[in-house]
Amino acid sequence: MEHGQLRKKEGTLQFHDGKASRIMPVERIKELHIFGEVDISKKCLELLGQKGIIVHWYGYYGRYVGSYHPRERSSSGTMTLLQSRFYEDLSLRTAISHAIIDTSYRQMLRLLKEQAHLLRPRRLLEFERTFQLEQGSPPELFLQEAALRQRYYRLLDDLFQTTPLRFEKRTRRPPENEVNALMSFANTMLYQLVLSELMTSKLDPGIGYLHATNDRQYSLQLDLAELFKPYLVDGFIFKLIQRKTIQKDDFEWDGTACYLNAFGRKKFLHLWREQFKQTVYHEHQKRYVPYRELIRLEIYGLQQHLHGAPYRPLSGFDWP
Amino acid sequence: MEHGQLRKKEGTLQFHDGKASRIMPVERIKELHIFGEVDISKKCLELLGQKGIIVHWYGYYGRYVGSYHPRERSSSGTMTLLQSRFYEDLSLRTAISHAIIDTSYRQMLRLLKEQAHLLRPRRLLEFERTFQLEQGSPPELFLQEAALRQRYYRLLDDLFQTTPLRFEKRTRRPPENEVNALMSFANTMLYQLVLSELMTSKLDPGIGYLHATNDRQYSLQLDLAELFKPYLVDGFIFKLIQRKTIQKDDFEWDGTACYLNAFGRKKFLHLWREQFKQTVYHEHQKRYVPYRELIRLEIYGLQQHLHGAPYRPLSGFDWP
Structure with missing residues (x-):
């Protein structure tokens, strides 16, 4: 800095x-x-x-x-070929997509259970019981993930009914209220962090699995961010609002579009950086690992999967 | 500078x-x-x-x-998948490698014939007659290309016997005489130019065809440079030396290693830039195209090949 x-x-x-x-x-x-x-x-x-x-x-x-980048390159042609091979093979691609959605679901459930006292028990039980990820091609899995996310957002809305600001429903481009503005900004920051880590890794950020590879975005960045969103974005902003760390006057309006204002952004970024300095004990690493490094460990995990190891996202540690 | x-x-x-x-x-x-x-x-x-x-x-x-490298990506996930598909399919990869060596050979022959009056006719005829690119896997093709290059360098040596400076044989890391120093420097500049164009294209520079994809280098940069070396490097430095534009006192020695000195480098870079401003009439484009843009057209040609068009390197124009 x-x-x-x-x-x-x-x-x-x-x-x-x-x-x-x-x-x-x-x-x-x-x-x-x-x-x-x-x-x-x-x-x-x-x-x-x-x-x-x-x-x-x-x-x-x-x-x-x-x-x-010094003469020596970071991304690797060999790794790109492996990544492509896993993309082209439908069963390999499906397995990765499946693991991402499943982990993402577990993370959503974890966040909701943590705040279970603020929710109607029946709604939570229903969310847990009705989740059944069915086999299907990656586009079908993607639709199932969208449906899961819809139901998750409904419970998030219940949660935010207990805080000074409401969530209502997910709105983007533009976000139409404060919680959505905060969620969009935090998502962007998470994407950049994942992308930075991908840029120094051997993986090509352009080849994703759950998020189909296309020409417009870094799909792999979206895949990996999916794993971290419930805890590092949704849970984080819930606490910021619940504790009134971020309040109504940290935002500004442009018509129906809501954004963090300069002061709110500064405050958010400070807290965001603080969050990423926090550590968690990692069983496989046998040491305390800063949140930021968890992203790198996920990248290593995927690389090892491409080399033949089983894929187990977010394994070896538990959020505090 | x-x-x-x-x-x-x-x-x-x-x-x-x-x-x-x-x-x-x-x-x-x-x-x-x-x-x-x-x-x-x-x-x-x-x-x-x-x-x-x-x-x-x-x-x-x-x-x-x-x-x-700035953040904005130019490479495209879809294109990377196509590139990988052509790499994994042995017959597709062989076809590209074949076209590169064949074009490279034609370019070598073109340069030698242009200076035929300085060569013993029998040697040139022999070079032309003994070239017969045989079918084989890409590594076998690569060996054939190395053998072709050996024979080409022997004729280059004949050519440089008629100039103030000798070529003798190709020496690298370090170059052991002035012609090799010049060739190494010009090759480096050509690689960077090709890499710059690749970096702004949709292609992944890491996935090459004749030059096997590995983790150490941008193989596609080497593949494409192969097409341009005979004219833009070998022919160019031959003229620089023949016309005494670059002379013995443009170099300095560090033990047995020879390099262009600061003055020589400055002179070379000026002439190099001038070369790339030159234009050539392009039949397909129906306009005069600067040499620099020819590299981009080659990249487009390869992209179109990945989308199904035939691959015909350096087609549609003739060097002056």
Whole structure:
């Protein structure tokens, strides 16, 4: 987040913020994420290139701007071929889509049960009982997922009836009330985070499984975000509103369209970054892992699946 | 080649070399190649990101260091799936590899025949007669291509016996004489040009056909460069040396390694850019097309082939 200059100094990196210099040992860096106004010299990029370090730049709202890739590339042709093979094989593609919807459902249910005291027990039981993911082609699965999401939103509306702001129904382009505005903004931030991690991985963000591959979007980004939405977006914004951390005056209106205003955005981004610094104990990793790194672990999990391992999204840890 | 700072200024780019500033209209830039010691600010990279401009950095000897890629994707998931399908299908992959080698051979022959008066007629006839591309898997085709290239280099050596500088044999990492230094530098520049065009196309540079897809390099960049090397690299440097435009004192030595020196590099890059501004009449396009655009047309040709059209590299025009 700091402003300053990044230079090469005696074979390593030196960051100068206008007042003092700090040595950044290049051997311990895997990648650089630049949020502040940082000048970077060519000598410095040459050094980063030699060490195979990727640099990502982000704009003011943390929006991903672009990346510097050293000669060595991050995405891999071999992995792209594997990704394509799993896409073309209907049973392999169906299995991945199935696992994503199933995990997504479990995450929705987890969030609803956590707030069960605010819900009518019968509605929750009904949500749980009527979910039965049937076999089908990926487009059919996609329709089932849409139906599941409809029913989930109805329960979210029940939840938000207990908070100062209402959800009503999901509205997009534009969001038509505060909760929808917050949900849209948080979704965008989640997509960017997933995309940043995908950009430094060997996977091609363009080839998705549940979200059909097309020319307009990074489908794999949407697939992976699906897993994290219930906890990191829906649950997060529910708490923000329930605790009145974000309130009516953090929003502005443009006709019927509702958005976070500049102050609301700043507050949200601070809380959003705080959320991603939180850690969770990971059984497979045998250590506390920041939420942000969970996304990378999901990417590794999918890569391993392409190499033959079973696909078990969000396994090995439990949200607190 | 210059040293200085690149900044964003009133919505466009400003280059400051320590003495004076120069405006670089961002609308007219497609990509930046940075050879000098240039500092670049984040605001500047953000602007380049918005405009979809790629930046390439080169080291002191013109060695490619790395690239900045803006967020907006050009590659398309659908196209990547098609590319993979053609890679996985052995007969489709073989057909592309075959067409590349065949075109490359024709281009070599064209260059040699153009200078036939400098060659022993028997050697040229032999080169032409012994070429018989046999059917085989892509790795076998790759070996045949290597053998063809060996024989071609022997004739190139004959050609360079008539110029002030000798070719002898192809040496790389490091190049061991002036002609090899020039060839390596020109190849690097051609690869970057092809990569830049691929980066703004729908194709994934990582999936090549003649050059097997692997994790280390952009194989498709190598495939396409193959078509252009005889004319745009070999023929070009032959003329530079024959006409004494580039001479012995444009090089410097580091042990047994030979490189263009700063002055030679500057001269070369000027001539290289001039070459790419030249135009050629294109039958299919019914207009004069700059050499640079020919690379893009090849990319379109390959894309159309993936959509079902026959693959005919470098068709529709003749080098002057």
